[in-house]
Amino acid sequence: MSIELKNISYTYMPKTPFEHLALDDISITVPEGKITAIAGHTGSGKSTLIQHFNGLLKPSKGTILVDGVDIGKKNTEAKAARRKVGIVFQYPEYQLFEETISKDISFGPMNIGCSEAETLERVKQAMAFVNLDYDKYAHRSPFQLSGGQKRRAAIAGILALQPKYLVLDEPTAGLDPKGREALMEKFRRLHRERGTTIVLISHNMDNIASYADNVIILNKGKVTMEAPPEEVFSQKELISQAGLELPEVKTIMNELAQNGLEIQNNAYTMDKAVEEIIEALRRKGKC
Amino acid sequence: MLTDITLGQYFPGNSPIHNMDARVKIVLLFIYIVAVFLFDNHINYGIMTAGAIGVVLLSGLPLGMILKSIKPLWWIILFSFGIHLFSTPGEPIFKLWNFVMTKEGIIQGFIISLRLVLMIAISSLLMFTTSPLKLTDALESLMSPLKKIGFPAHELAMMMTIAMRFIPTLLEETDKIIKAQQSRGSDIGDGNFFQRAKGMIPVLVPLFISAFRRADELAIAMEARCYQGGVDRTRMKQQRLHNVDFWAGGIFGVFLISLILVQFTL
Numbered sequence: 001m002s003i004e005l006k007n008i009s010y011t012y013m014p015k016t017p018f019e020h021l022a023l024d025d026i027s028i029t030v031p032e033g034k035i036t037a038i039a040g041h042t043g044s045g046k047s048t049l050i051q052h053f054n055g056l057l058k059p060s061k062g063t064i065l066v067d068g069v070d071i072g073k074k075n076t077e078a079k080a081a082r083r084k085v086g087i088v089f090q091y092p093e094y095q096l097f098e099e100t101i102s103k104d105i106s107f108g109p110m111n112i113g114c115s116e117a118e119t120l121e122r123v124k125q126a127m128a129f130v131n132l133d134y135d136k137y138a139h140r141s142p143f144q145l146s147g148g149q150k151r152r153a154a155i156a157g158i159l160a161l162q163p164k165y166l167v168l169d170e171p172t173a174g175l176d177p178k179g180r181e182a183l184m185e186k187f188r189r190l191h192r193e194r195g196t197t198i199v200l201i202s203h204n205m206d207n208i209a210s211y212a213d214n215v216i217i218l219n220k221g222k223v224t225m226e227a228p229p230e231e232v233f234s235q236k237e238l239i240s241q242a243g244l245e246l247p248e249v250k251t252i253m254n255e256l257a258q259n260g261l262e263i264q265n266n267a268y269t270m271d272k273a274v275e276e277i278i279e280a281l282r283r284k285g286k287c
Numbered sequence: 288m289l290t291d292i293t294l295g296q297y298f299p300g301n302s303p304i305h306n307m308d309a310r311v312k313i314v315l316l317f318i319y320i321v322a323v324f325l326f327d328n329h330i331n332y333g334i335m336t337a338g339a340i341g342v343v344l345l346s347g348l349p350l351g352m353i354l355k356s357i358k359p360l361w362w363i364i365l366f367s368f369g370i371h372l373f374s375t376p377g378e379p380i381f382k383l384w385n386f387v388m389t390k391e392g393i394i395q396g397f398i399i400s401l402r403l404v405l406m407i408a409i410s411s412l413l414m415f416t417t418s419p420l421k422l423t424d425a426l427e428s429l430m431s432p433l434k435k436i437g438f439p440a441h442e443l444a445m446m447m448t449i450a451m452r453f454i455p456t457l458l459e460e461t462d463k464i465i466k467a468q469q470s471r472g473s474d475i476g477d478g479n480f481f482q483r484a485k486g487m488i489p490v491l492v493p494l495f496i497s498a499f500r501r502a503d504e505l506a507i508a509m510e511a512r513c514y515q516g517g518v519d520r521t522r523m524k525q526q527r528l529h530n531v532d533f534w535a536g537g538i539f540g541v542f543l544i545s546l547i548l549v550q551f552t553l
Binding site: 086096111 | 468
């Protein structure tokens with residue numbers, strides 16, 4: 001099962017001088033159980049695209065299937081399908097509103113009709129997951145937290161919905177490097193332990209290189225590539241056309257290959273690059 | 288969604304109406320509105336409607352935009368039409384219990400609706416063809432004589448500029464927050480009045496917080512640039528009258544004179 005987009009087009013403010021085609025005939029598949037990255041320059045349509053995943057925006061043309069159900073319909077089945085997709089928007093801390101953190105995280109589960117006991121259980125789980133100690137933080141105001149903690153509390157608010165598909169729009173924007181790494185590790189754990197399918201929106205190619213199984217490149221509302229990372233990163237031209245950069249590791253590897261080191265040049269993560277370089281050197285008999 | 292709202296939004300263009308000085312536009316608009324409510328000759332209504340349509344055509348804006356700006360006030364127009372329909376004494380046409388619909392009522396209701404439509408259409412034309420910055424500059428310049436009696440014209444214009452500057456930003460923010468809360472399963476805009484009012488809390492609280500945050504940041508940014516309001520500030524864009532303004536004034540003068548002539552001679 002998967003999220004399938006078929007020939008999606010979306011126009012902002014149709015029939016006005018500001019009319020703008022944000023998405024142009026997009027057909028992609030987000031396979032279940034994988035981490036899919038969507039990359040693109042600012043204004044490429046990433047954020048518009050993900051709002052289609054749970055029906056926040058209705059496409060001007062095309063259909064969206066979540067686990068085979070058309071979410072554009074108006075029946076309970078479609079509603080249930082929409083709820084399988086949880087979206088963490090950019091700067092999610094701006095959606096916090098309740099008096100206490102636990103109340104804020106309960107907002108989602110209560111809305112979808114969980115019992116109080118169930119909700120409490122989900123809140124505890126979600127808070128544990130983002131490393132917010134329940135006993136210490138549950139009854140504090142979310143507005144007293146630090147920036148990073150607010151972000152985690154807001155993410156817990158989505159996790160408490162226990163979505164099958166979790167969409168993350170630049171989840172690490174504005175965090176320090178340490179916080180970034182820690183947060184991405186949490187999502188990786190979520191993916192590994194619960195099998196949650198993750199869609200990661202980013203223009204940070206280093207992040208994408210280390211986490212994604214599958215990469216979709218958007219450029220001016222069109223999909224220019226949909227492939228596994230090694231394939232995507234070998235197409236240097238298309239990447240720079242989309243206004244993106246290769247991951248740092250890949251850039252270094254390309255330089256090495258250009259300067260005569262006989263590496264396979266498939267690596268795009270640090271560990272694999274080290275292996276390739278050692279192997280190449282060994283073949284040369286220098287190591 | 289929310290960001291699709293067009294009321295009071297500037298549509299860039301290069302028509303004579305766009306190029307007119309904003310002060311001239313405001314003054315002429317003001318006189319036009321007074322005229323719409325002053326002259327009650329039927330031929331004059333025709334002239335004023337023709338004038339309005341002419342100006343809209345000249346501006347090159349799609350007619351649909353203007354009609355859309357009338358839409359939010361549709362109920363008020365309908366309401367005043369209804370009131371006049373039944374409350375004007377005259378030749379009865381139709382009787383429903385205690386309410387009498389008269390021929391004069393129909394005419395009077397129609398006239399009132401026409402006045403409202405003309406007023407809204409022309410005012411929104413001003414908003415559509417004038418950038419908010421030019422508009423507030425013009426207002427400041429028009430209000431500046433009042434500075435002598437201690438009226439804070441500059442500060443008021445600055446406040447208006449800032450307020451207008453943040454309308455789209457806050458709308459966008461609202462849209463984002465609504466979407467974020469909808470993604471958490473909230474049904475905003477569903478249910479009865481109380482449920483809907485309660486459904487607004489998850490939107491309003493974050494919105495207020497972000498508005499205060501933005502206000503604070505803006506204040507600091509202005510302070511850091513040593514902003515001081517009022518006396519002796521020069522402008523990057525001086526407001527000057529051009530040929531198009533004199534033409535507009537001339538044509539409007541002819542228009543006004545013909546209205547007065549029709550009113551008092553026919």
